[in-house]
């Protein structure tokens with residue numbers, strides 16, 4: 001990762017891009033990849049697509065999702081305390097004592113999730129944090145003052161934590177799920193450009209919105225693009241840290257390489273191609289099985305229109321949907337490398353069907 005990549009990574013990750021409100025992040029992302037693409041498009045809900053060879057008939061997608069989990073202001077008490085609901089799978093357990101940025105009509109308002117002091121809690125029947133009791137305090141004395149500060153029902157609150165480096169090998173922060181994916185696919189575009197590789201097909205570098213509430217952005221853009229092949233990225237659970245269960249969740253470890261997913265939405269010949277490239281190029285990888293769906297944008301691509309040959313490359317990540325999501329730097333590089341090498345060997349017209 002050179003200085004330019006690192007600056008982009010920190011700018012992109014430290015920006016807020018809540019589900020449904022991804023535009024500022026998409027702008028940062030597009031500005032970064034513009035020198036490496038021939039064209040781009042955005043759809044009405046904000047999915048951004050960088051395009052190489054826009055006229056080519058055979059279309060390949062590489063994909064990540066641009067949105068991050070957040071909270072909606074849902075109810076403001078007369079005393080000026082704010083109750084929230086989820087926008088995506090935000091974690092109530094981690095909320096108390098967190099600081100938030102609320103995006104109000106008059107700009108960003110600072111807030112905190114308050115919690116009663118340990119001294120006054122009844123140890124015998126301690127309440128655990130839930131949507132019923134967590135609340136945000138923005139320092140207002142009344143509902144009127146909250147509203148005067150530009151915060152209203154529907155305003156979005158995002159934890160304020162930013163990206164840091166953890167020891168030598170790790171990045172830690174908020175919403176690495178899946179803006180690390182946006183970073184990785186952008187780096188693939190940059191690498192193709194800098195190594196002057198000419199692709200014999202159309203490459204669509206898709207940064208989809210609204211994954212966290214049901215894979216919606218990918219659903220929309222997959223129907224529009226109707227690609228021949230889609231390689232999606234997302235994060236998956238590292239299961240090595242305390243309290244994870246390998247028997248239930250599988251055995252994945254940060255630092256052991258990209259995770260390749262087995263599941264019905266993953267087209268087996270696409271998966272085979274990913275594995276063969278990884279083996280040939282000596283890129284480490286891990287395996288994961290999912291039941292029914294992958295729970296990623298892969299499902300949206302796979303099951304769109306007439307079905308798109310789709311594969312999933314996941315980045316192992318610790319502590320998903322907390323503000324300390326953690327990934328290994330080598331895994332990030334290996335995902336970029338794997339996507340890059342896969343693209344270099346795809347031939348236009350590649351037919352992934354099982355029976356021909």
Ligand SMILES: [Zn+2]
Nearest residue numbers: 177178212321
């Ligand atoms: Zn997520």
